[in-house]
Amino acid sequence: MTRLVDLRRGGSPTSRWSAAMGEPRADLRHVVRSYGEYDEFSTGAVARREIPAPDAVLVIEFAGPLIATGAVDEGTSRVAAFLGSPARGPALTWHDGWQHCVEIRLSLLGVYRLFGPVRELAGRIAPLDALWGRAGDELTERLADADGWTRRFDILDDVFAAAVAGGPEPDAEVAHALARIDGTAGAVPIGELVTETGWSRGRLAERFRAQTGLTPKGAAGLVRFHHAVTAMSTGRPLADTALASGYYDQAHFTREFRAFAGCAPGAWLRSRLDGLVGAGIG
Structure with a gap:
């Protein structure tokens, strides 16, 4: 499909980043709000405060695991592919200076359509393989092997469309x-x-x-x-x-x-x- 993508970049004397931001195909826009591929480098470790928004974020890392903790998590997790769901409090993430990932913003009901009941996910960092099992690992591998954001966004469209077709429908x-x-x-x-x-x-x-x-x-x-x-x-x-x-x-x-x-x-x-x-x- 033809996809409009917003390419962005920035930096400072000690860091640089680039991003490709795109939308899913039309029949998935009630599930997926946006796709993004990010590549950033810093001369030092990077710690972030992620304040909640009325959507969830699926992150799949290519540069190595992040350290992350959700708003209600009791400790940190070292994760390369995970879902972060919102709650009353921030999530925190850390990486060693290089991050390359895709970030998928999902509507709240989109998470339900893809993964089923979400009662226990709010405010937590949930590894993708815990939600999807081997299918989550296979998605991570396919995205890592793909050549650039165009192919990665196409893969995500196909995988999400199949998951929604077999998933639950909200009340x-x-x-x-x-x-x-x-x-x-x-x-x-x-x-x-x-x-x-x-x-x-x-x-x-x-x-x-x-x-x-x-x-x-x-x-x-x-x-x-x-x-x-x-x-x-x-x-x-x-x-x-x-x-x-x-x-x-x-x-x-x-x-x-x-x-x-x-x-x-x-x-x-x-x-x-x-x-x-x-x-x-x-």
Whole structure:
């Protein structure tokens, strides 16, 4: 297929990076938000703070394993292919100075369609072979052997299309509730979702969590936080960002930011990595 790809690069005296960003084929866009192939080099080790967004990230490394820990993990893992799912807290990753990988951003219900029930995945680093067994290892090997991002993205299209065809379909009520949360930037009252789905509050919470890893309230908070971070990253003042995103005031936003990111908004902005994409841990 013909695929539009955004090629990017950057660097500093001590680092450099390049990226190819593309979309999946049209019939997968409810499952896959984006593909990216990244290659970065730094003269020193790189530590990142990955703040949560309302999607999950599948990472497949070619340069060697990362050290990673999810928001609720009790320790670190050394992993070369893994799924990171969002929760109320950041994930942390480390590499020794060279990283070459593909990164696939999946919708929350896309994770369910590919891997089945996700109740226990929220906030965790899940090795791909634990989710897909030998099929996960085979995908990693095929991608590593492929010649460039064009072929790698095509392989991902084919593998994901086959997995979705044989995977579970989310409840229509869960899909509706998630769409309402996304469409209102997290502002929809949970009581409205209960009324609109015709389910009890308990059933909605249970089914929603089984298929997204989050409760409706948790998903709404995450979507609101993501919208606020997007606004803040453009240089919008914190007080304006807070009010426009539905927080009571700047202090409320700061408390929520600390809960999701593990640091204050200003500290996160100041921790952007020199010459690389993302934010550091310190």
